[in-house]
Amino acid sequence: MEYVKGVPLLRPYIDYDNQEFWLAHREEKLVFQKCTYCGKIIHRPKPMCPACLSTDMEWIESTGLGTIYSWTTFVYDRAAYPGIRVPYIVVLVEMSEGVRLVSNIEDVTSEEMYIGMPVEVFFDKVSDDLTLPKFRKRKVKK
Amino acid sequence: MFDQYLSRRYQKFGRPDPSAYLIKDKTAIAGIGATEFSKNSGRSELQMACEAIIDAVEDAGLKMEQIDGLVKFAMDYTDEMHLVSALGIKDLAFFAECGWGGGACCSTISHAAAAVATGMAKYVVCYRAMNERSGRRYGRVPGVETVMAAPNDHYGYIMPYGLAVPPSWVALFGTRYMHDYNVTAEQLGWVSVVLREHACMNPEAMFYGVPATLEDYMASKMIVEPLRLYDCCVDSDGACAIIVTTTERAKDLKQTPAVIMGAVQGIAEQGEMMTSLYRPKISLLPEVWYAGQELWRVSGVTPKDVDVAQFYDAFSPLIPMQMEEYGFVEEGEGALFCEGGERIRIGGELPCNTSGGHLSEAYIHGMNLINEAVRQVRGTSTGQVDDVEISLVTGGLGVPTSAILLRR
Ligand SMILES: [Zn+2]
Numbered sequence: 001m002e003y004v005k006g007v008p009l010l011r012p013y014i015d016y017d018n019q020e021f022w023l024a025h026r027e028e029k030l031v032f033q034k035c036t037y038c039g040k041i042i043h044r045p046k047p048m049c050p051a052c053l054s055t056d057m058e059w060i061e062s063t064g065l066g067t068i069y070s071w072t073t074f075v076y077d078r079a080a081y082p083g084i085r086v087p088y089i090v091v092l093v094e095m096s097e098g099v100r101l102v103s104n105i106e107d108v109t110s111e112e113m114y115i116g117m118p119v120e121v122f123f124d125k126v127s128d129d130l131t132l133p134k135f136r137k138r139k140v141k142k
Numbered sequence: 143m144f145d146q147y148l149s150r151r152y153q154k155f156g157r158p159d160p161s162a163y164l165i166k167d168k169t170a171i172a173g174i175g176a177t178e179f180s181k182n183s184g185r186s187e188l189q190m191a192c193e194a195i196i197d198a199v200e201d202a203g204l205k206m207e208q209i210d211g212l213v214k215f216a217m218d219y220t221d222e223m224h225l226v227s228a229l230g231i232k233d234l235a236f237f238a239e240c241g242w243g244g245g246a247c248c249s250t251i252s253h254a255a256a257a258v259a260t261g262m263a264k265y266v267v268c269y270r271a272m273n274e275r276s277g278r279r280y281g282r283v284p285g286v287e288t289v290m291a292a293p294n295d296h297y298g299y300i301m302p303y304g305l306a307v308p309p310s311w312v313a314l315f316g317t318r319y320m321h322d323y324n325v326t327a328e329q330l331g332w333v334s335v336v337l338r339e340h341a342c343m344n345p346e347a348m349f350y351g352v353p354a355t356l357e358d359y360m361a362s363k364m365i366v367e368p369l370r371l372y373d374c375c376v377d378s379d380g381a382c383a384i385i386v387t388t389t390e391r392a393k394d395l396k397q398t399p400a401v402i403m404g405a406v407q408g409i410a411e412q413g414e415m416m417t418s419l420y421r422p423k424i425s426l427l428p429e430v431w432y433a434g435q436e437l438w439r440v441s442g443v444t445p446k447d448v449d450v451a452q453f454y455d456a457f458s459p460l461i462p463m464q465m466e467e468y469g470f471v472e473e474g475e476g477a478l479f480c481e482g483g484e485r486i487r488i489g490g491e492l493p494c495n496t497s498g499g500h501l502s503e504a505y506i507h508g509m510n511l512i513n514e515a516v517r518q519v520r521g522t523s524t525g526q527v528d529d530v531e532i533s534l535v536t537g538g539l540g541v542p543t544s545a546i547l548l549r550r
Contacts, residue, residue: 009301011302012298012302013295018298043420070315070419072314072316072368074310075365075367079281079366081306090305092419101299102299103303132302
């Protein structure tokens with residue numbers, strides 16, 4: 001992905017409920033919330049487990065492995081974020097933990113994209129204060 | 143893995159008995175008004191709101207001093223305080239505002255209907271005024287401060303990746319919807335083409351006199367895959383206003399009342415504002431399904447009784463998706479239903495968006511769809527369907543949603 005100098009990326013909104021998720025990226029870790037009572041793994045972070053209403057939650061590190069659940073390619077610059085040059089691809093990844101997250105995929109063209117594509121996480125330090133988990137195509141052993 | 147989240151079980155037994163629903167048959171839309179729709183109104187949203195309200199008051203045969211209630215969109219930049227002041231309204235007994243973008247359109251009617259049915263007010267105005275074309279366009283990226291100041295965090299999970307405009311949000315759903323049900327671009331194209339046909343019958347439509355073919359659709363510019371330019375609504379300046387009162391009072395006014403059979407709202411599990419991406423299946427729209435169940439429950443009618451529908455169509459895939467969730471067709475069959483255009487044209491099985499809809503008439507956040515549904519009941523639409531008894535409008539989706547059912 002090619003960023004436009006001088007146009008900052010929009011920042012996540014960090015609060016009490018989600019700070020562990022965002023701050024873990026600085027240590028190049030992708031973490032998800034897990035309910036210690038019923039075992040449910042949750043994303044986006046919440047103050048309590050929606051399955052059992054327990055507030056007893058822990059953070060687990062993701063395997064970083066997932067598959068493409070959906071995606072879209074930005075091709076028209078006026079309907080794209082001005083800080084990123086088109087074309088760029090936004091993906092919705094289904095992680096092996098069973099949760100989904102929005103991210104970007106790199107080193108893949110729109111033509112090569114398909115639902116079910118195996119991907120793995122990597123971390124991109126896009127600026128001093130922002131490291132984002134992004135994805136690459138993953139080779140799967142036959 | 144998500145099974146406990148997937149609750150397609152409508153909790154019918156927990157819902158009130160339909161006999162307790164005071165809105166049905168006892169409330170009605172008595173007046174509609176609008177400004178022209180344009181790319182540049184050249185005046186303030188407050189002025190347009192006033193013009194649309196005056197138009198609706200005259201349409202109903204009321205006087206401004208009879209207006210005692212006002213319902214606004216939370217997103218509207220105008221408000222009841224400025225309107226009371228500008229319109230010289232002396233007393234306002236009831237006012238409310240409805241959230242979630244275009245999801246608010248039919249919500250305004252349910253609030254107004256509840257107010258008149260319970261005796262809080264007599265004549266309630268619902269309105270929306272927006273310079274969405276010449277002012278801040280939703281199709282363009284908002285400033286950094288908008289996100290930084292967001293009241294909750296859900297946009298924070300998408301914005302840093304450049305997923306920053308409504309068409310791209312819908313594109314993620316669209317890609318998966320097309321994959322899950324083998325939907326083709328041509329099938330979506332028919333939605334766009336038929337709505338354009340309807341706009342070409344409507345002199346008020348922004349695309350009046352600008353016909354488009356399926357070839358034009360396929361050749362239109364890709365915006366965010368899989369959405370082309372012709373899949374997207376037309377950004378517009380304009381205002382609409384609607385007057386709700388009791389059916390009893392409406393009968394003594396100027397117009398044929400559009401009687402309200404149901405006015406409902408819906409939020410479903412894990413529903414978010416355009417980012418409900420974490421659900422078991424994103425090609426389904428649980429809040430739409432839920433609003434539909436509520437609508438059929440309170441009105442006592444079924445989808446096959448509906449003569450004409452105005453589906454919220456910010457983007458063309460949303461029409462077939464809603465047809466499925468409101469129960470007009472089976473899951474996954476909406477796009478097939480639209481193919482060829484015959485079934486959704488005026489004269490077809492389910493004529494849709496008969497003024498051109500958001501894709502081709504104007505995008506006034508669903509309120510122009512309500513006006514058209516009322517004209518269909520009155521028999522005064524430029525795309526009039528024969529013998530309309532029951533007329534449906536749906537609110538914005540992919541957000542907390544709403545719907546109304548009107549009858550003659
Ligand atoms: Zn739990």
